[in-house]
Amino acid sequence: MKLNYKVCIAALAFVALTEGAFAQVKKKPAAAAPKPATAVPASKADLLPVDPNVITGKLPNGLTVYIRRNTEPKNRAELYLVCKAGSVLETDEQQGLAHFTEHMAFNGTRDFPKNQLVDFLQKSGVKFGADLNAYTSFDETVYQLPLPTDSVAVFEKGFSILANWAGYQSFDPKEIDDERGVVLEEARLRGKNAQERLSLQTLPVLLNNSRYAQRLPIGKEDIIKTFKPETIKSFYHDWYRPDLEAVIVVGDFDPRYVAKLIREYFSLLSNPANEKPRTVYNVPPTPGTAVKIATDKEFPYTVAQIIVKHPGTVVKTITDYMQDMRVELFNQMLNARLGELLQKPNPPFLYGQSSYGGFIGRQNAFSTIVVAKPGELQTAIKAAVAETERARIFGFTTTELERAKQNALLAIDNAYKERDKTKSVNFVNEYQKNFLTGEAIPGLEYEYNFYVNNIGKITLAEMNAMAGKFISDQNRVVLVEAPDKEKDKLPNEKTVLDWIAESGKNLTAYVDTRIDKPLMDKLPAPGKITSIQTDSAILTTTVTLSNGIKVILKPTEFKNDQILINGYSFGGTSLANDQDFPSADMAGNITASSGVGNFPQIQLDKVLAGKNASITPYISDVAQGISGNCSPRDFETAMQLVYLYFTQPRKDADIWQSNITQTKSVLANRSLDPTSVFQDTVSATMSNHNFREMVVTKEQLDGASLDKAYDFYKSRFADASGFTFVIVGNFTVNVIKPYLEAYLGSLPTTNSKETYKNLDIHPPAGQITKTVYKGIGDKSTVELVFDGSYEYNDANNMQMDALESILQIKLDERLREKEGEVYSPGVRASYKKIPEGRYTFTISFQCAPANVDKLVSATMEEINNIKQNGALPVDITKFAAQDARSTQVQLKENIFWAGYLGAAAQNQQDPDAILMHVSNLANVTVQSTKDAANKYLSGANFIKLILLPEKK
Missing domain, CATH: 3.30.830.10 (Metalloenzyme, LuxS/M16 peptidase-like)
Structure with a gap:
């Protein structure tokens, strides 16, 4: 069952604050707090320097x-x-x-x-x-x-x-x-x-x-x-x-x-004679509060935004920079409080966030956004506004501020440690802002030293005054967006303003509860390393622990302050029976949100403040595992978290109920959105209507239970003997060996030798067309899917990648450049070995409904050209050049090696094969592309999925 409501809501909130508000505008960088319009020009002594590099x-x-x-x-x-x-x-x-x-x-x-x-x-x-x-x-x-x-x-x-x-x-x-x-x-x-x-x-x-x-x-x-x-x-x-x-x-x-x-x-470029002045436009302030309530037939959420606009500022001086640091701490503390509300059994909203930052038209803004549960807009608005009012009336606590400072210092420290490994594009973005807005570019070394020397000077009194500066009923805009069907239930403008005004009544001060204990009271009896193997070609070391766990280690210098940790064992939800699957499918996400041992998630976040260690358990359809990262200095903390997620997962009824409540709320209006309806049809068709791959239903949620989910999670992590871990990053093998023995070598084992079940979930055979009529916009979506059995190996994978890249080039040329009727066609080749060798080759695009048949025919014509003649040599050259360049970059990235080594282990491939990848690109030829197209795009199994507007 597929519905990650957290991702859905986070994406919706981002759209609401950026694309939804500004239509195709890149998100602006956060800016410092406002100064009075009559601010005195900065002295030279107060100006931030320019990075000498x-x-x-x-x-x-x-x-x-x-x-x-x-x-x-x-x-x-x-x-x-x-x-x-x-x-x-x-x-x-x-x-x-x-x-x-x-x-x-x-x-x-x-x-x-x-x-x-x-x-x-x-x-x-x-x-x-x-x-x-x-x-x-x-x-x-x-x-x-x-x-x-x-x-x-x-x-x-x-x-x-x-x-x-x-x-x-x-x-x-x-x-x-x-x-x-x-x-x-x-x-x-x-x-x-x-x-x-x-x-x-x-x-x-x-x-x-x-x-x-x-x-x-x-x-x-x-x-x-x-x-x-x-x-x-x-x-x-x-x-x-x-x-x-x-x-x-x-x-x-x-x-x-x-x-x-x-x-x-x-130098030969010249400016025109009689240049036009480059007018600087602004957004005039709005007296008082403007309220706009808007609805749409297809909008699936009820969203409220409260935006208090302020004069825009640009960080140019030391004074500006200090205020920018305060803003960062303020936003962090306020949103930590809002995040706690989401962990209640009946959270007041689906998503909530408040922050001060840059806004459009040379403005800053204090923006609050909430996504309400159906019929609960009042509850959502009042809950979010109450937290900003609580901060304004009572302020923050000393412990909250210290945690925020620790996290801010952690972020700047990590950046500083990576200063010689910073991607070039990061510097470009800074210089771009400097040119466009005048924002200072003092350089990372200066910023790091400034943080270290000055963050301690920020006082609680300064922080407690900030909410009062940001919150105002002047130059304020309140927006409410909702489905048409909710129109009769929506408040009028006066009622919305009354809710906001009432939100500050009868509040009490925030209490910062903390558990002042170490993550682990007692260390486990360590295991032992029983064997060590080295691979001199790709510079890896594989150790086997006494409990059967294998750990593939690749020390690198690609990043100075990064270690990636991933572990897996086969099984996953494929081992759950159909009746228990809804509970099992939620087990990983629920446990990952519930904390560990004696620490509920709220307390775990607090105890990890200032530490660069993040570990998340997961359960997929064929495996269970661990994914995470840390800095070298926090490697032991990361290992302790791994140990605790195996041995002391938490069973949190509040987190369970919160997830159930929010997921049901997201499902309530899902059928209003044409894209969601279409994707639900795609999922159903591609899985041959197997409910495990389809969107969860309210009835399935009602039948799920925390007990079943918790028991399934424990069963998946009860036997560590089948686990393989991949650890990549800046470490020395001998230094981390004791931690591997202490925290991985001590994990419980039963030597059950479990593996996944092949549940035979894949697209139906034959040629199928599914057309969905949904939506009022003049817009269609097309997905063309070829699929079938697949022999997974490096040679076939390369030919599939080449076919994907070359067909992408041809469809860009045909559908975009020649026909001019598609903006961005997409081609995606997907192949796997587990649980069985299968591939899907998907071509997708959006277009005018009247052009669907024409563009499908054009697509099939380009496919047939490759099937009959093979790819053009020039297109093969383009693929090989792009793939070689990207491979050269990937071989210097931790994230690539973490994924590659894990996949090689799972699929039982020779990991050294990557070293021959670039030279093997010569095996992609005109004939090989012709053979691949005829084999994988034969059309024997072909699914055509089309979204069209509703018939009038």
Whole structure:
């Protein structure tokens, strides 16, 4: 049964605060608390310094430059072009053309006609969409180009590409006409749904009918369909100019060489005569409180947001930075309290969060969001507001503040320890904010020292004053979004405001209860290491413990402060009978949320404050196991948590009831959402209607029990003898051996030799078409699925990966570029050995309902071309280049090795085979792709799933 309500709600809340509110706007970074509008300019002594490791400057034409050498990942660089040109600068006739300009950058420039740019980069190992990408927001457009630096020709060409984007786009009329459909399909993909319709109701209120409310980046459909080339050229001429652009280059290179390339390629760019002033737009404040209640037929949740807007601030000074630290601590403490409410047996809401941070239109905002259970909006609003009021009236406690400081120091300490292993893109993001907003870039070393030296100076009195500064009934917006069917039950504006006002009554101070004990009162009798084997090829050591546990160890230096821990044993829910399956299916998640030993989850979180150790048990369909990570200094804590999840899992009735209550609430309106209805049909069809793979029902929840779940969990972890652990990261084998013996070697064993059962759950054979008619938007979804038996081995896996990549290239070219009627087709090959060898090959896209049949036919035509002729050699070259590049990067990442070594052990594969992967790419040929297409895309087992709007 598949329904993770926590993921559903978290995703919904993110959409509500970002996409739902701002329509295609990237989330803004958190900013510091507001200053009075009459703040005195900062003195030079108060200004934060500039990181000495970054080279900054301007060319004579005004182009801003950031250059930094960084060797992570090795032989790679990030090249970004950042333009202060977004949708707010559009005229009435240009609405949507800032975003359209971004698209046209990939459709022809002076030196790269038509799609030669994308073609060149794909041959160089750069994936379109995944690596090569761009975005357009209200105030900026940003182009990202990750490139290898071990190829001089490719690396230098990257600067030519950026310069072409910056000043030499072609805007060929035919290319413009071809791209209109793609942009419209992007609008369809992201919109034509309940969230878009609700946003159009709420945005004018939220943004006070400002320029931001009138200039959504996606623009207007009629303009996109009909604008003349001169109109978009005018936008490009006015705003793509050196004095509004920055080039950011971070990576493994010689900075002097890069500076030379930038001067060479960008110095000839010029600003237009009679420049238009770059107007800075703001959102005017709203007197008092504005309330907007909006409903939609297909919206499955009832959501309330309370947004108190403040003047925006940018962290430039020491004073700003201190306040930014206070904001971080405030948000952490307040949300810890809200999180505790979710662990009550009958939680007051499905999701709740409050925080102060950056907002749209050069504002900050204190935002509270709650997702209510059906019919319980009042309870949700009052509960969330009560916590902010409790903080305002009574403040926080000393122990809460100390925990928050510990966690903040832990985060900055981890970043500092990884300072020489920081990904280049992280630096790019900092420099981008510096260019766009002026936010300081003092560098990690300065920030670390500042934290260590100053966080202790933050007082409880300062923290207790913050809620009063953030909370106000002025410049406040209250939004309520709900299903149409709830319209008659929704409050009016006055009632909503009354609920908010009443939330602060009859409150008592928060009591910070803690269990002041160590995780383990008594250490277990340790086991012994009985054998050690080493693999000199991939530098792993495999130890066997006296209780039968195997531990595969791979010490690395890829990260300084990271150790990944994963363990598994076969069995899982496949061993549960049908009657007990609903309980067994929840056992892993419930136990992972219930704490361990004497520590309920709330107390466990508190005792782990300041420790970098996270361990989570799980139970899948074929296995049970442990997943987690820690820093080297907290490895023993992580091992203790592993031991406790085996030997002392907690049986928490409150957590059980909370999960049941929230899951039922999510199910209540699930049928309103077309996407959910369609995915439920997909799940049912692909599992041949086996209830274990379908969404849980209310009746199944009613029949589940905590006792059964707890007993099933204990049975799955009662015998550790079949477990294999993989530990990857910064450790020395001899140093961690005693901990392995103490905490893994002492785990209980029964030598049951259990394994999974093959329940024969897979798609039905033959050719099947399922059409779902749901939704009022002019939007369809198509999934085409090929499946069958599969011989799992490295050779077949490579051919399947190649077929996936090559077909992705062909469908991008056909459905997006040629037909212009799909924004982002998706191709996904999935294959497995356990519980039996099976594969699925899925092609998916969204489009206009009228184009479904045409696009399905076009897709099948591209498949048949490969079946008849094999892949084009150029497409094989692109796949091999991209796969080789990604493999080179992955081989330097802990997370790759953790997953790879675990999979190799489970599937009984030779782990050394990865060392031959790049050379084996030569085995992908025209003939091999033809054979693979005929074998795996024969159509003998073919399922066509289509979502269409409701019939009128």
